[in-house]
Amino acid sequence: MSILVVGTVAFDSIETPSGSAERVLGGSASYFAVAASFFAPVRVVGVVGEDFPQEYIDLFTQRGIDLQGLKRERGETFHWRGRYHEDLNVRDTLELHLNVLTGFVPRLPEAYRDAEYVFLGNIDPEMQLEVLSQLRCFRLVACDTMDHWIQGSVEALRKVLPRIETLVINDSEARLLSGDHNIVRAARSILKMGPKTVLIKRGEYGVLQFSDSSVFAVPAYPLEEVFDPTGAGDSFAGGFLGQLARSRDSGQGGLRRAIVYGSVVASFTVEDFGLKRLSSLSLADIEERYQRFVELTDFHT
Amino acid sequence: MSILVVGTVAFDSIETPSGSAERVLGGSASYFAVAASFFAPVRVVGVVGEDFPQEYIDLFTQRGIDLQGLKRERGETFHWRGRYHEDLNVRDTLELHLNVLTGFVPRLPEAYRDAEYVFLGNIDPEMQLEVLSQLRCFRLVACDTMDHWIQGSVEALRKVLPRIETLVINDSEARLLSGDHNIVRAARSILKMGPKTVLIKRGEYGVLQFSDSSVFAVPAYPLEEVFDPTGAGDSFAGGFLGQLARSRDSGQGGLRRAIVYGSVVASFTVEDFGLKRLSSLSLADIEERYQRFVELTDFHT
Numbered sequence: 001m002s003i004l005v006v007g008t009v010a011f012d013s014i015e016t017p018s019g020s021a022e023r024v025l026g027g028s029a030s031y032f033a034v035a036a037s038f039f040a041p042v043r044v045v046g047v048v049g050e051d052f053p054q055e056y057i058d059l060f061t062q063r064g065i066d067l068q069g070l071k072r073e074r075g076e077t078f079h080w081r082g083r084y085h086e087d088l089n090v091r092d093t094l095e096l097h098l099n100v101l102t103g104f105v106p107r108l109p110e111a112y113r114d115a116e117y118v119f120l121g122n123i124d125p126e127m128q129l130e131v132l133s134q135l136r137c138f139r140l141v142a143c144d145t146m147d148h149w150i151q152g153s154v155e156a157l158r159k160v161l162p163r164i165e166t167l168v169i170n171d172s173e174a175r176l177l178s179g180d181h182n183i184v185r186a187a188r189s190i191l192k193m194g195p196k197t198v199l200i201k202r203g204e205y206g207v208l209q210f211s212d213s214s215v216f217a218v219p220a221y222p223l224e225e226v227f228d229p230t231g232a233g234d235s236f237a238g239g240f241l242g243q244l245a246r247s248r249d250s251g252q253g254g255l256r257r258a259i260v261y262g263s264v265v266a267s268f269t270v271e272d273f274g275l276k277r278l279s280s281l282s283l284a285d286i287e288e289r290y291q292r293f294v295e296l297t298d299f300h301t
Numbered sequence: 302m303s304i305l306v307v308g309t310v311a312f313d314s315i316e317t318p319s320g321s322a323e324r325v326l327g328g329s330a331s332y333f334a335v336a337a338s339f340f341a342p343v344r345v346v347g348v349v350g351e352d353f354p355q356e357y358i359d360l361f362t363q364r365g366i367d368l369q370g371l372k373r374e375r376g377e378t379f380h381w382r383g384r385y386h387e388d389l390n391v392r393d394t395l396e397l398h399l400n401v402l403t404g405f406v407p408r409l410p411e412a413y414r415d416a417e418y419v420f421l422g423n424i425d426p427e428m429q430l431e432v433l434s435q436l437r438c439f440r441l442v443a444c445d446t447m448d449h450w451i452q453g454s455v456e457a458l459r460k461v462l463p464r465i466e467t468l469v470i471n472d473s474e475a476r477l478l479s480g481d482h483n484i485v486r487a488a489r490s491i492l493k494m495g496p497k498t499v500l501i502k503r504g505e506y507g508v509l510q511f512s513d514s515s516v517f518a519v520p521a522y523p524l525e526e527v528f529d530p531t532g533a534g535d536s537f538a539g540g541f542l543g544q545l546a547r548s549r550d551s552g553q554g555g556l557r558r559a560i561v562y563g564s565v566v567a568s569f570t571v572e573d574f575g576l577k578r579l580s581s582l583s584l585a586d587i588e589e590r591y592q593r594f595v596e597l598t599d600f601h602t
């Protein structure tokens with residue numbers, strides 16, 4: 001029941017109203033992998049440069065993450081610099097250096113090709129298709145994307161969607177992809193593009209899940225301090241797929257509980273910069289907050 | 302277990318991306334009263350002008366609403382004209398004619414002075430204090446306000462807050478009143494101003510409830526069509542206090558279920574212009590959607 005993630009491993013330089021962090025470990029694959037590693041073994045496919053420090057490699061290996069698929073190329077690691085507004089839902093990208101990511105083609109090591117749970121992080125949909133073509137068999141593939149690919153590579157993205165189980169996107173991306181402002185109609189229209197389930201991330205407002213037979217809505221865990229929203233969405237996806245892999249329950253109840261686990265893990269991520277909070281976390285912390293999440297949302301007792 | 306509401310009874314002229322409506326029945330007391338009337342007897346204190354039509358009086362009386370406290374004054378009824386953006390969370394006020402509302406001082410008929418559940422709709426906090434001084438005894442008072450009063454009459458508002466049980470405001474108002482952008486800290490700081498419970502309305506994102514001992518988060522009911530968000534907040538308050546009056550259960554579980562009933566009633570309100578949807582509703586419709594709300598949010602089974 002291993003989990004495979006293909007995505008970016010990056011340096012993030014982040015400014016938020018609470019402070020700043022320089023060249024911390026970031027990228028969709030990093031957040032996803034660390035989040036999922038509390039639940040099941042995780043394998044990473046990605047690329048870093050010669051400047052990628054041992055300290056960050058150690059962070060992955062301490063979490064038991066398999067890095068056989070993490071290539072090291074000549075050049076510098078992908079670097080993103082961004083600034084969040086007082087309203088943390090809004091951020092500006094100040095710098096974006098693709099570096100070794102340019103021309104990167106994911107290659108799955110032989111042992112990775114029968115991964116049961118797969119997360120296609122937010123990369124070029126052509127690369128997502130490439131990964132799908134290398135998979136021998138799988139149980140569930142989830143996929144993320146962003147406005148950049150919806151606007152520039154929608155044809156490739158439309159080829160990805162019928163081949164995955166779950167699309168994980170935020171509300172503005174769902175509106176963009178569907179062309180519909182109403183989020184319920186947007187989700188219905190995306191379901192027609194192929195995925196069996198659409199998970200719509202709404203940041204501090206929670207998550208909506210749509211399938212043909214069910215709608216599930218869950219709030220986010222309310223926090224007194226949000227230091228850095230970076231990686232919340234990928235942490236959510238990691239907790240979600242991690243719990244699915246751990247429970248092997250992909251019935252509606254199992255999916256819903258996995259969404260709550262994803263929300264719980266994401267709520268830890270944003271409590272400190274980068275992966276700082278997640279890397280000091282234990283599964284017991286996650287289970288405890290899951291119980292607090294139950295108390296937060298329960299109105300039956 | 303009667304419910305008293307003091308607030309505005311108005312003509313609303315509304316434009317939304319889905320259409321428009323001219324001089325339909327609106328105002329905080331109207332929405333609240335109709336919403337609450339499905340659960341318990343409701344009494345209204347407010348004022349209308351000579352132009353207020355019998356048709357709207359009939360709408361109230363058909364719902365069994367007691368209008369002994371609705372004064373008719375010489376002049377025209379309060380009239381609001383507004384336009385909603387594509388993003389229905391944003392609206393512009395195009396016209397505001399206070400008319401008979403100018404100088405209105407609420408007077409509670411003798412029979413109203415021992416109302417058990419009281420809602421102080423969004424009016425001048427000085428008027429809210431006036432109502433509180435006329436009440437002989439009560440079980441629970443909830444109160445709404447808006448940016449206009451927070452900015453212009455905060456001293457009077459700060460006198461209201463220690464005298465009520467529940468403050469019902471939206472998230473931007475909570476930020477304004479507390480001076481804190483983080484909604485959890487904002488709520489904690491408002492609790493220190495006096496109310497036992499703060500209900501924070503987040504429109505299509507649902508409701509947060511804060512008290513000293515508990516936090517409750519509930520999403521909104523997802524709708525494929527939102528025609529007109531006007532009155533959603535007052536309908537929410539009506540369903541909330543209505544259910545509290547019906548159940549007489551103001552324990553934490555009872556409060557939470559009342560919040561869900563409020564959300565359910567509000568979800569009907571926005572499905573058509575003005576009070577059109579609420580006035581064709583039955584309690585069975587509300588109970589059915591409450592069950593669908595349970596299914597929407599449940600992750601235990």
